[in-house]
Amino acid sequence: MSNERAKRGLNIFIDPHRCVGNAACAWAAPGIYVLDEETRVAVLENEDSASVEQLFAGARACPTKAIIVTQFGRRVYPTILPPMFGDGLNSTTDAVEPSTTES
Numbered sequence: 160m161s162n163e164r165a166k167r168g169l170n171i172f173i174d175p176h177r178c179v180g181n182a183a184c185a186w187a188a189p190g191i192y193v194l195d196e197e198t199r200v201a202v203l204e205n206e207d208s209a210s211v212e213q214l215f216a217g218a219r220a221c222p223t224k225a226i227i228v229t230q231f232g233r234r235v236y237p238t239i240l241p242p243m244f245g246d247g248l249n250s251t252t253d254a255v256e257p258s259t260t261e262s
Contacts (some may be wrong), residue, residue, distance in 0.1 A: 165211045168231040171185035171218070175200045177243065184217035184226060192217040192226075200223065 162257040184192035185216035193253035195202050201221075204216075218236050223243065228236040 162210050166214075169211065169214070169235075170229045171203055171214055172227045172229070173201050173203070174225045175225065177223045178221075179223055179225075181222060183185065183220040183222060187220035188213040188217035 161222075175198070178200045180201070182194050182201070184201050185194060188209065191203065191205055191213045193249055194200065194203050195205045203209075215228065215236065218228050225236045226235065226236075
């Protein structure tokens with residue numbers, strides 16, 4: 160399968176709020192992912208010349224899972240985006256009220 164055919168519908172999104180700028184993606188896929196010198200957030204520099212393997216290598220190397228890969232609108236990687244801070248419970252919808260029973 161050709162690289163262009165494999166990349167069809169593939170989109171890469173880098174969440175600037177999750178990126179901590181440690182450049183693990185740039186080490187995994189040099190020349191494809193780079194850190195913006197001003198913001199210290201990862202950016203794609205040569206997406207057209209990148210192979211699918213390079214795009215995924217950078218995404219897998221990200222410690223905060225800031226690189227999101229979708230294909231045809233469906234998330235491919237990471238499959239579950241864990242919360243960065245806290246236990247992930249939304250106090251208004253996910254919290255369980257303690258039961259009060261009278262004896």
